[in-house]
Amino acid sequence: MFRRKLTALDYHNPDGFDSKDETQFRNCIVWLEDQKIRHYKIEDRGNLRNILSSEWPKAYQNYLQDVSCPFGVQERHEALDWLLGLSVRFDYGDNVEKYKQCEPRAASSNSDKAMDPLVNLDSALCLTGDSPDFKAGVMALSNILKIQRHDDYLVMLKAIRILIQERLSPEAITKASQKREGIPVSLDKHILGFDTGDATLNEAAQILRLLHVEELRELQTKINEAIVAVQAIIADPKTDHRLGKVGR
Known part of the structure; x- marks a missing residue:
């Protein structure tokens, strides 16, 4: 599920990457910080680079907080996906010409999808698949509105839209506030x-x-x-x- 972003970032082994492998996972986090994100100064990356240490999970947790990641250590795949998206954003800033050469995704022939503005909401991002800011925003809204999580963020967004239209739209609020005789x-x-x-x-x-x-x-x-x-x-x-x- 991370291959596209890893490929865009020129990761050394995007096809063979296994996020469930702890060593590969930790090495990937270190690589992203060293090569793309660079949030810490070089001398401050020691704890994160020491992937064999029993204290690495704590260092990783602190790192997620320092880069303002909306996901925690327990949300392993979501956090990694967010870091990959952040890396792509920084890499895009450094290599705009490379991303300009990307071919846009093929448009769907499904007329229903063409009519739904949510389907192509994030289509402007080449090779990234989805935006970390978009995911974080949908997750924050779902938590506020107490909507159950779903693997597909567009499904969650549609659920949010339905709830807002039925319960939180100006018409719904006006109707709810009216005195019932x-x-x-x-x-x-x-x-x-x-x-x-x-x-x-x-x-x-x-x-x-x-x-x-x-x-x-x-x-x-x-x-x-x-x-x-x-x-x-x-x-x-x-x-x-x-x-x-x-x-x-």
Whole structure:
């Protein structure tokens, strides 16, 4: 998954790189700092370069914080991808002519994708695949809005867009802030079905029953909305509902 960026950075073995191999992973981090990012002064890179030390994870954690990476040590692949994107950005600044020679990605013939502005949101970056700033921004928004993470950041962005449109748009906020006028209800017309022996308790029980009925109606509305959403997904030609997941 990192081959394209490593190739763009002229890494010595982009095809054979295995991020799960601890030695390769640490060497790659050191190489990125030494050759591309250069955040530390040379004399301050000793702890990061000492990949055999048991203290290396701590040095790596400090490094991620120092370069303002939005991901931590536990988010191994996300952090590495972010560092690769940062490296490409710096490398682009140093070698603009090299990147000008890159061929743009082939445009998709899918008319649905052409109509969706999110699909080509990050297409201006040649060979990078995706922007670290874009990923960090989507991740930050998803955390604020409590949206579940997904491997595809565009899927997360679409979920954010839907939530904002339905809950946080000016129209949605205006509608939510409007006072709901209640309809007067005559309790005498609603039979309770049992008698507590106390007129006040009977009236309270009738009110509770009416409130419960209203809650059931709201629940049914949400169930209907969920059914409509599922039907829309199943109807999407990009979805293979037999596998229970969205195809890419």
